Structures are given as structure tokens and as C-alpha cells.
Amino acid sequence: MEGSIIKGVGGFYYVSTDQGEITCKAKGVFRREGITPVVGDRVRITRHDSGYAQIDEILPRRNLLIRPAVANIDRLLIVLSGHLPEPDWLLADKLIVQATLNHIEPVMVLNKADEAEDAILEAFERDYRLFPRVVVSALSGEGLQGLKDAITGKVCCFAGQSAVGKSSLMNALLPELDLPVGELTRKTDRGKHTTRHAQLWPCFGGALLDTPGFSLYEPESFDELLLQGCYPEFKAASPCRFPGCMHISEPGCGVKALLSDGQLSPARYERYVQIAKDFTFRRKHQYD
Numbered sequence: 001m002e003g004s005i006i007k008g009v010g011g012f013y014y015v016s017t018d019q020g021e022i023t024c025k026a027k028g029v030f031r032r033e034g035i036t037p038v039v040g041d042r043v044r045i046t047r048h049d050s051g052y053a054q055i056d057e058i059l060p061r062r063n064l065l066i067r068p069a070v071a072n073i074d075r076l077l078i079v080l081s082g083h084l085p086e087p088d089w090l091l092a093d094k095l096i097v098q099a100t101l102n103h104i105e106p107v108m109v110l111n112k113a114d115e116a117e118d119a120i121l122e123a124f125e126r127d128y129r130l131f132p133r134v135v136v137s138a139l140s141g142e143g144l145q146g147l148k149d150a151i152t153g154k155v156c157c158f159a160g161q162s163a164v165g166k167s168s169l170m171n172a173l174l175p176e177l178d179l180p181v182g183e184l185t186r187k188t189d190r191g192k193h194t195t196r197h198a199q200l201w202p203c204f205g206g207a208l209l210d211t212p213g214f215s216l217y218e219p220e221s222f223d224e225l226l227l228q229g230c231y232p233e234f235k236a237a238s239p240c241r242f243p244g245c246m247h248i249s250e251p252g253c254g255v256k257a258l259l260s261d262g263q264l265s266p267a268r269y270e271r272y273v274q275i276a277k278d279f280t281f282r283r284k285h286q287y288d
């Protein structure tokens with residue numbers, strides 16, 4: 001039988017199959033070989049007469065994100081809040097990079113439209129104008145149809161800071177879930193990491209995954225040229241004078257020309273420079 005892992009807790013994997021949900025253990029050899037099944041994995045399982053079921057094989061993964069580990073994602077729904085917690089734009093840009101490098105399509109979601117600040121709305125529209133994006137409110141229902149359209153038929157995973165409303169959006173789209181939703185702490189206006197595990201729900205001809213966010217990005221390679229490919233803005237640039245230009249301090253740079261023409265958001269560009277420098281640093285120290 002084949003199915004998808006929808007949840008993994010304490011060594012048990014819950015597998016959704018066309019014969020319903022089946023609780024499995026992983027084959028012993030997986031552990032010896034250091035293989036860990038993850039949420040989103042397509043697996044082949046056997047059910048024994050005793051009722052015991054086991055995962056025999058993990059089918060090849062199209063992609064894998066870590067912390068939390070999830071596999072086979074079509075779209076990453078990168079959620080920011082229009083109000084509190086204050087948007088972590090750098091994290092959002094890193095998530096775009098992470099998604100793009102893994103051949104996952106990023107979709108930008110600005111939640112809490114009901115109380116969104118104009119400055120945040122403007123920055124969101126300006127910085128992500130070349131990405132698919134929706135402005136929504138889990139509370140009022142505004143924009144939810146657009147979000148539904150963006151996820152239908154796809155395996156979509158929510159990502160973003162704690163308390164931006166990932167679980168609230170899941171609940172708004174699938175009221176029967178009734179997932180726990182957290183508060184912001186009064187002191188820091190940050191979230192409390194209410195969601196603890198990644199979990200997948202088949203729906204809308206695809207699936208939705210709620211996660212505890214992704215607080216880290218861990219590209220497999222730190223190739224600055226691949227990084228530049230994650231910036232659709234750069235495609236409008238005229239060729240740079242130097243091949244392999246990093247678009248940071250080189251003369252005759254087409255990307256910096258876009259910047260001075262006002263065709264590239266300065267904020268997006270500044271964060272690009274941070275991420276690019278981080279790539280260079282990590283590449284140099286990868287084998288330290």
C-alpha cells in the first residue's frame with residue numbers, strides 16, 4: 001500500500017492511505033542507515049495480520065526542508081503579519097531563497113489585514129511585487145478565496161515567525177481542524193511557538209501543512225550565483241561589467257543601476273547583500 005506521512009510522533013508515523021489513516025513504525029533498517037521518514041513523505045507500507053504496520057520504503061523525495069523536516073512541497077506559504085509580531089523581512093527573504101533553491105514556489109501571504117499598518121502593506125507590495133502574493137485575514141476572512149485559489153491542487157506548507165497566524169489561517173480554511181492558536185507575549189510582542197510539530201492535512205485536491213515555522217535556512221550549497229537566481233528582480237538588469245558580479249561593490253553593475261533607477265526596492269537589496277555575504281562566509285567556512 002502507498003500513502004503520505006501526515007504526522008510523526010514518538011517513533012510512530014501516521015500514514016494517510018486510500019484505506020484510511022494507518023499508524024506505522026519505520027522498518028528497523030532505516031534507523032541503522034540513518035534514514036528518517038518525514039511529514040510529506042510518500043511511503044510504501046505493509047500491514048500485518050496482527051494489525052501492526054510498517055513503513056518499508058520511502059519513495060524518492062522531490063525536495064526536503066529541515067527544521068522542521070517536511071518533504072515533497074509544491075508551494076511554501078511565507079506568512080508575515082500586517083501588525084504584530086513586527087515582520088521579520090530578512091527571515092521572509094531567506095525563506096524565499098530556501099524555497100527557490102529547493103524548487104518550491106514561494107507564495108507571500110500578509111495576514112492580519114484587518115489591523116494591518118499602511119507602512120507594512122506598502123513594504124509588502126513593493127518588496128514582493130514579482131511574487132505571487134495575497135493579503136488576508138484569518139479573523140475577518142478577507143482575501144481567503146485568493147489564498148484558496150493559490151493552494152488548490154498543491155501541497156502547500158506554511159512558514160513564518162511564531163504568531164503571524166499560520167494555524168489561524170489553517171483553521172480559517174479548514175474550520176473542522178480547530179487547531180490550537182497562541183497569543184503574543186505582552187512583554188516582547190513575539191509568539192509563543194504554539195505549534196510544535198509539522199502536520200499535513202489532505203485538502204483542496206492537495207494538502208496543507210502547518211508547521212512551527214522555519215527559524216533557520218540551511219541551503220545545501222552556498223553558491224552565490226544560485227542565490228542570485230532567487231531574485232526575479234535581477235532579471236531586468238543589464239549585464240554587469242564583470243562576470244560573476246556579486247552586485248555588491250563592483251563597478252558597472254546592472255543590478256545597482258536598477259537600484260539607482262528606483263526599479264529595485266532598497267530594502268530588498270540591502271537584505272540581499274546580507275544574505276549574499278552570509279553565503280560567502282558560510283561557503284568559505286563550510287569545511288572548518
Ligand SMILES: Nc1nc2c(ncn2[C@@H]2O[C@H](COP(=O)(O)OP(=O)(O)OP(=O)(O)O)[C@@H](O)[C@H]2O)c(=O)[nH]1
Nearest residue numbers: 138139162163164165166167168181182193194195
Ligand atoms: N487581528 C488578527 N489576529 C490574528 C489573525 N490571525 C491570527 N491572529 C492572532 O494571532 C495570534 C497567533 O496566531 P497563531 O495562528 O497561533 O499563529 P502561528 O503562526 O500558528 O504561531 P506558532 O504556532 O507559534 O508558530 C493569535 O492570537 C491569533 O488570534 C488575523 O487575521 N487578524
Ligand SMILES: [Mg+2]
Nearest residue numbers: 166167194195
Ligand atoms: Mg501555529
Ligand SMILES: [Zn+2]
Nearest residue numbers: 240245247253
Ligand atoms: Zn552586478
